[in-house]
Amino acid sequence: DEIGRLVVSCPDGPGIVALISSFLYRQGANILQSDQFSTGSRGGRFMLRTEFQLGRVRERLPELERQFEFEVARRLRATFRVRAAATPARVAIFVSRHDHCLLDLLWRQRRGELPIEVVTVISNHADLERDVAGFGTPFLHIPVNPAMKAEAELAQLDAVAGKVDLVVLARYMQILSADFLDDVGVPVINIHHSFLPAFAGAGPYERAKARGVKLIGATAHYATEDLDEGPIIEQDVVRVSHKTGIRDLIRRGADIERSVLARAVDWHCADRVFVDGSTTVVF
Amino acid sequence: DEIGRLVVSCPDGPGIVALISSFLYRQGANILQSDQFSTGSRGGRFMLRTEFQLGRVRERLPELERQFEFEVARRLRATFRVRAAATPARVAIFVSRHDHCLLDLLWRQRRGELPIEVVTVISNHADLERDVAGFGTPFLHIPVNPAMKAEAELAQLDAVAGKVDLVVLARYMQILSADFLDDVGVPVINIHHSFLPAFAGAGPYERAKARGVKLIGATAHYATEDLDEGPIIEQDVVRVSHKTGIRDLIRRGADIERSVLARAVDWHCADRVFVDGSTTVVF
Amino acid sequence: DEIGRLVVSCPDGPGIVALISSFLYRQGANILQSDQFSTGSRGGRFMLRTEFQLGRVRERLPELERQFEFEVARRLRATFRVRAAATPARVAIFVSRHDHCLLDLLWRQRRGELPIEVVTVISNHADLERDVAGFGTPFLHIPVNPAMKAEAELAQLDAVAGKVDLVVLARYMQILSADFLDDVGVPVINIHHSFLPAFAGAGPYERAKARGVKLIGATAHYATEDLDEGPIIEQDVVRVSHKTGIRDLIRRGADIERSVLARAVDWHCADRVFVDGSTTVVF
Amino acid sequence: DEIGRLVVSCPDGPGIVALISSFLYRQGANILQSDQFSTGSRGGRFMLRTEFQLGRVRERLPELERQFEFEVARRLRATFRVRAAATPARVAIFVSRHDHCLLDLLWRQRRGELPIEVVTVISNHADLERDVAGFGTPFLHIPVNPAMKAEAELAQLDAVAGKVDLVVLARYMQILSADFLDDVGVPVINIHHSFLPAFAGAGPYERAKARGVKLIGATAHYATEDLDEGPIIEQDVVRVSHKTGIRDLIRRGADIERSVLARAVDWHCADRVFVDGSTTVVF
Incomplete structure (x- = not known):
């Protein structure tokens, strides 16, 4: 119960990866794997999926979600979802x-x-x-x-x-x-x-x-x-x-x-x- | 210059393979490889491709063709073609x-x-x-x-x-x-x-x-x-x-x-x- | 119960296909599909698999087998097997x-x-x-x-x-x-x-x-x-x-x-x- | 001449992506595509390849390299290479x-x-x-x-x-x-x-x-x-x-x-x- 997953979709622009990865680092999460894709750097859409390691991830989910919304998603105008990988x-x-x-x-x-x-x-x-x-x-x-x-x-x-x-x-x-x-x-x-x-x-x-x-x-x-x-x-x-x-x-x-x-x-x-x-x- | 190729297409029916292979045998040809397919035994079409070995095949082609027409193709209402494999x-x-x-x-x-x-x-x-x-x-x-x-x-x-x-x-x-x-x-x-x-x-x-x-x-x-x-x-x-x-x-x-x-x-x-x-x- | 299968393996040589297909024709069998391969025309081995249509094939198997042994297999020094396709x-x-x-x-x-x-x-x-x-x-x-x-x-x-x-x-x-x-x-x-x-x-x-x-x-x-x-x-x-x-x-x-x-x-x-x-x- | 490429290999640990992506952001580079892989979060090796957009990337390479060495590579004990994508x-x-x-x-x-x-x-x-x-x-x-x-x-x-x-x-x-x-x-x-x-x-x-x-x-x-x-x-x-x-x-x-x-x-x-x-x- 230590693996979490974050998926994000937002308009492309500079600094997105830095913003998201810094957020995870501050939470104490270690990125295990990360994929990203942009449909074009001008006017395109940026998509990211990250698997990270974080103790007691399931109980921390609501708080993580709230903070991500506040610190990251609003600035990026992003939709996102964060989950415990172990939840089927x-x-x-x-x-x-x-x-x-x-x-x-x-x-x-x-x-x-x-x-x-x-x-x-x-x-x-x-x-x-x-x-x-x-x-x-x-x-x-x-x-x-x-x-x-x-x-x-x-x-x-x-x-x-x-x-x-x-x-x-x-x-x-x-x-x-x-x-x-x-x-x-x-x-x-x-x-x-x-x-x-x-x-x-x-x-x-x-x-x-x-x-x-x-x-x-x-x-x-x-x-x-x-x-x-x-x-x-x-x-x-x-x-x-x-x-x-x-x-x-x-x-x-x-x-x-x-x-x-x-x-x-x-x-x-x-x-x-x-x-x-x-x-x-x-x- | 010893390899010949025979392709035949005709209405399906019994005895076709026997007729064709007997013809080749009488000519002294040794079948090396043969493929056949029928689109259905009743009212379907039978197709065959045979590679055979036969000495001086290129010069014997006109005679082979004439005999196949006479002895086989007419009876089967077949279209056919016989060729020397070495001719590009x-x-x-x-x-x-x-x-x-x-x-x-x-x-x-x-x-x-x-x-x-x-x-x-x-x-x-x-x-x-x-x-x-x-x-x-x-x-x-x-x-x-x-x-x-x-x-x-x-x-x-x-x-x-x-x-x-x-x-x-x-x-x-x-x-x-x-x-x-x-x-x-x-x-x-x-x-x-x-x-x-x-x-x-x-x-x-x-x-x-x-x-x-x-x-x-x-x-x-x-x-x-x-x-x-x-x-x-x-x-x-x-x-x-x-x-x-x-x-x-x-x-x-x-x-x-x-x-x-x-x-x-x-x-x-x-x-x-x-x-x-x-x-x-x-x- | 009308489909039979014949597999044959024997030393390669001329006339094998003619002999086998003529046998099947005389039995009243219609060849549906046939594959053959030779490992070499001199000293090689010839292998053949034929699917044929023949009424009441299952009950005729023992007799077919006996006749094939007598009329074909001995001359070709062949091993063979004949079966009803429907038998699992x-x-x-x-x-x-x-x-x-x-x-x-x-x-x-x-x-x-x-x-x-x-x-x-x-x-x-x-x-x-x-x-x-x-x-x-x-x-x-x-x-x-x-x-x-x-x-x-x-x-x-x-x-x-x-x-x-x-x-x-x-x-x-x-x-x-x-x-x-x-x-x-x-x-x-x-x-x-x-x-x-x-x-x-x-x-x-x-x-x-x-x-x-x-x-x-x-x-x-x-x-x-x-x-x-x-x-x-x-x-x-x-x-x-x-x-x-x-x-x-x-x-x-x-x-x-x-x-x-x-x-x-x-x-x-x-x-x-x-x-x-x-x-x-x-x- | 605006696309650059950065490849990094270092011992795995937390904060690597944040460090690298923040560096690129400060340089004004926009990440186009990024792949990363870790052979294991404990004692494993982290590898990353990033394509980024940056004006006049070829002439800025020496300076980029120097800064990356100083600001990132030393802290991560990383080997790295930065290149202009257009250079064959x-x-x-x-x-x-x-x-x-x-x-x-x-x-x-x-x-x-x-x-x-x-x-x-x-x-x-x-x-x-x-x-x-x-x-x-x-x-x-x-x-x-x-x-x-x-x-x-x-x-x-x-x-x-x-x-x-x-x-x-x-x-x-x-x-x-x-x-x-x-x-x-x-x-x-x-x-x-x-x-x-x-x-x-x-x-x-x-x-x-x-x-x-x-x-x-x-x-x-x-x-x-x-x-x-x-x-x-x-x-x-x-x-x-x-x-x-x-x-x-x-x-x-x-x-x-x-x-x-x-x-x-x-x-x-x-x-x-x-x-x-x-x-x-x-x-």
């Missing part, structure tokens, strides 16, 4: 019938690979209930159909709003409304089964096969109102050939999907992802 | 100002890495004349502008039609007309500087940067009337990040472009690529 | 405490991704019993210690000999004796957690960190008496950096290990792997 | 007969891709003289044979000592003596044609083929007295199969060698590589 992010996973992304996240959580605590799994089907139970994670079956989509979303909101720091759509085959995305109040990460912007929309593997591409991919991105248009966090691809039938394409794609999503969730929950307009900065 | 493909390279794809092809030819003989380099700019001269390859400067595009294409046709087996667009920044593609009478391979179908059209690196993709790529495809829609031969990608500025993106892309194009040209000239509708089979 | 390979998995390779194989089996039936999981520890039970697979705990290693191997042999087609060492941290490898009578596939031949032996990740390599890898190979020297089936690597601590190295390595092992098991059980001295041919 | 590194390339690494470096220099100025190419053969002349770079032919190796090294030293910042062995097939490495006084980067530590020593492709590896690679490292044991800067691999003969292996390897070496030279000359014992930190 509370996550809700939405899923339909495909198990691969869900199980990979649950398994990595159990291994201690991800800084997350999955507090609930919500599905529009009951199929995966038993698998989820095997991990000791609560499972909530909320059926969704066109006639009662609004009710379903209310039930989903009720289950997650204020209770989680992140919603992960782990191959959740329903479109969430703009209202839901607004009301949920936390970031939503989606995994799309293509190398966006190629094959946005439905049936990406079928369309990839028809177009004869030699690589297929997967994309993890923040969900926004514009489907498949949100800022991309991570992507990866795998080689295919004319021999790869549509079933094999889907299988190989599944392997890419689960690893891309796991990396995106890991990086987001470790405060390594900054949204910069329609793109991301990933430290 | 005659290639014309079209280029504008970017040198990377052109120089890579010329250098690989000199090393003996590619089964090609570049018979002419044609450019709408004079910039690369000296580099090409260093390889002892003829260079033809045919300026192109909107007012005289038709004349330019006639001059290009005059320089290549009937004299080459393949035209390679090695970052040739002009659009060739449908008439040219018809009249040139040989396949045309283009390198597009994106991972198609993402970022088809102009300015792919700029658009990739704006969209915030985490991988950029290149695509070698046969040129067709529909720009950037032709059958894909090869693709590859390279990882980029928020730190990769637009200049770096272009540099890294250039590395991918030249290697993807070199592979596509190699495979095409080694008779390893079959066009199957809007896709390709690559053995 | 019976597999025993040996494991110690690391769960990632084991769970990945069991999960892929459940998804129908692998042509295997895991008939038993054998471990020198009881830790993974419950996870294995969740898949409905028998679990056998056979403790191993130096004093009773011979007895343990006898118990293992008793559990698998004659009952499986393949043994998979899915991070089994014990060395199997040469006697065991002889007596078990089926191939044994091992996953080594390095890019062999680099870092053969114990502690590969620690040694990779100390040497400062920029990529780490995993290797699936057939187990032989000479530890880590058996024919390699598949390898893959992942990029690491100075920031990747030893724990992260192990985590990223685990991802590579499980996918490399899954591919090796898939290919072996689909009869795609031929051992050629100390190397393999993988179709 | 002076490089000597040693080569034998293989042209691929040499030509790639010369071509990238010409394109402005590398922050280097190749001041001389030295070869023990005359073969590549004409290619080098095409780039306008001086070429020095210094024959090497066992009887006169010492004289050859003296001639090489005479040509480079004090005149270059880096020596690159671009497939130079001679072993340089420990004396030469001492006397040359600048880092020496070598490209080894295998994925070290696999296949250290001679004939790596032949040995890779015999061992049946599924990936081959290349390694760029600092040359040290212990052959193939120096700190690794960069590595990469490419997939091969049983079909890849030894000639193809060498060709594909050449592609990896040239790109790995180009990256290593780029990173070294951009001050991104820190040696840390037998390993490197690459920002």
Whole structure:
């Protein structure tokens, strides 16, 4: 319980690093690792993520936050967040019938690979209930159909709003409304089964096969109102050939999907992802 | 001069391999390597590429061809081609100002890495004349502008039609007309500087940067009337990040472009690529 | 139940493909896919794998086998095997405490991704019993210690000999004796957690960190008496950096290990792997 | 001429970033990008690389250096270097007969891709003289044979000592003596044609083929007295199969060698590589 994390975003200008690092030094914190990026020294935005060592960091957080606001953030017109690295992010996973992304996240959580605590799994089907139970994670079956989509979303909101720091759509085959995305109040990460912007929309593997591409991919991105248009966090691809039938394409794609999503969730929950307009900065 | 190559394409059905391999056996040819693929056993298309060993193969080609037509091709309603592996493909390279794809092809030819003989380099700019001269390859400067595009294409046709087996667009920044593609009478391979179908059209690196993709790529495809829609031969990608500025993106892309194009040209000239509708089979 | 598979290995020479394909044609089999390779036309070895379509293939297998032996194999001095593609390979998995390779194989089996039936999981520890039970697979705990290693191997042999087609060492941290490898009578596939031949032996990740390599890898190979020297089936690597601590190295390595092992098991059980001295041919 | 670069290495401890960034702020420098790494907060080593914007940076360098020494370096017991980013590194390339690494470096220099100025190419053969002349770079032919190796090294030293910042062995097939490495006084980067530590020593492709590896690679490292044991800067691999003969292996390897070496030279000359014992930190 000695590692803390500070993330800062502000208009770029001279002296920012000096101001922040001096603040940490005065607090007795030792910087372990630091990343920074500027989108341009004139009129650009400066982003910084620092991991530091500081005794009893968790109990000192409120005071640190107050002081940083007063001594640094105001002068830099900065948004910032300071956290204890040991505190896992509370996550809700939405899923339909495909198990691969869900199980990979649950398994990595159990291994201690991800800084997350999955507090609930919500599905529009009951199929995966038993698998989820095997991990000791609560499972909530909320059926969704066109006639009662609004009710379903209310039930989903009720289950997650204020209770989680992140919603992960782990191959959740329903479109969430703009209202839901607004009301949920936390970031939503989606995994799309293509190398966006190629094959946005439905049936990406079928369309990839028809177009004869030699690589297929997967994309993890923040969900926004514009489907498949949100800022991309991570992507990866795998080689295919004319021999790869549509079933094999889907299988190989599944392997890419689960690893891309796991990396995106890991990086987001470790405060390594900054949204910069329609793109991301990933430290 | 002992290695021959046979490529066959016909409607799928039973007994094809037996018929072809028996033919080769009767000719005294020893099969060294063979690849085959069927797009479906019912109503599909069967494709085969065989490398065989046969003494004095080059002088026996006309007779082999005649006999294969008579004994095999007619029965299978097949198109086919038989060649001496040692005969290089005659290639014309079209280029504008970017040198990377052109120089890579010329250098690989000199090393003996590619089964090609570049018979002419044609450019709408004079910039690369000296580099090409260093390889002892003829260079033809045919300026192109909107007012005289038709004349330019006639001059290009005059320089290549009937004299080459393949035209390679090695970052040739002009659009060739449908008439040219018809009249040139040989396949045309283009390198597009994106991972198609993402970022088809102009300015792919700029658009990739704006969209915030985490991988950029290149695509070698046969040129067709529909720009950037032709059958894909090869693709590859390279990882980029928020730190990769637009200049770096272009540099890294250039590395991918030249290697993807070199592979596509190699495979095409080694008779390893079959066009199957809007896709390709690559053995 | 209409797809059959024929694998053949024999001294290279002319007419082999004609002989085999004619045989299949006479049987009424339609070749769907065929791969072949020769280690050299003079004195080399010819290997072939064919997938064919044939009605009621499973019940016709004994007769097919008898006829192939009589009409083809004798003349070619060939070893061969003919199988129904739908028959899964019976597999025993040996494991110690690391769960990632084991769970990945069991999960892929459940998804129908692998042509295997895991008939038993054998471990020198009881830790993974419950996870294995969740898949409905028998679990056998056979403790191993130096004093009773011979007895343990006898118990293992008793559990698998004659009952499986393949043994998979899915991070089994014990060395199997040469006697065991002889007596078990089926191939044994091992996953080594390095890019062999680099870092053969114990502690590969620690040694990779100390040497400062920029990529780490995993290797699936057939187990032989000479530890880590058996024919390699598949390898893959992942990029690491100075920031990747030893724990992260192990985590990223685990991802590579499980996918490399899954591919090796898939290919072996689909009869795609031929051992050629100390190397393999993988179709 | 406004971008400067500062690299610092010192024992880790609290307040280092604050001290350095405050110094830069007082000088009026705006930090554009900064990377840092510590090998451990207790007894470890801290390394930092900063790019900053500062008017007339080149003429202010001597004064900056003096002040940094006085105000920062002494207190931190740090080694450091401050440079104008626009000043290219002076490089000597040693080569034998293989042209691929040499030509790639010369071509990238010409394109402005590398922050280097190749001041001389030295070869023990005359073969590549004409290619080098095409780039306008001086070429020095210094024959090497066992009887006169010492004289050859003296001639090489005479040509480079004090005149270059880096020596690159671009497939130079001679072993340089420990004396030469001492006397040359600048880092020496070598490209080894295998994925070290696999296949250290001679004939790596032949040995890779015999061992049946599924990936081959290349390694760029600092040359040290212990052959193939120096700190690794960069590595990469490419997939091969049983079909890849030894000639193809060498060709594909050449592609990896040239790109790995180009990256290593780029990173070294951009001050991104820190040696840390037998390993490197690459920002």
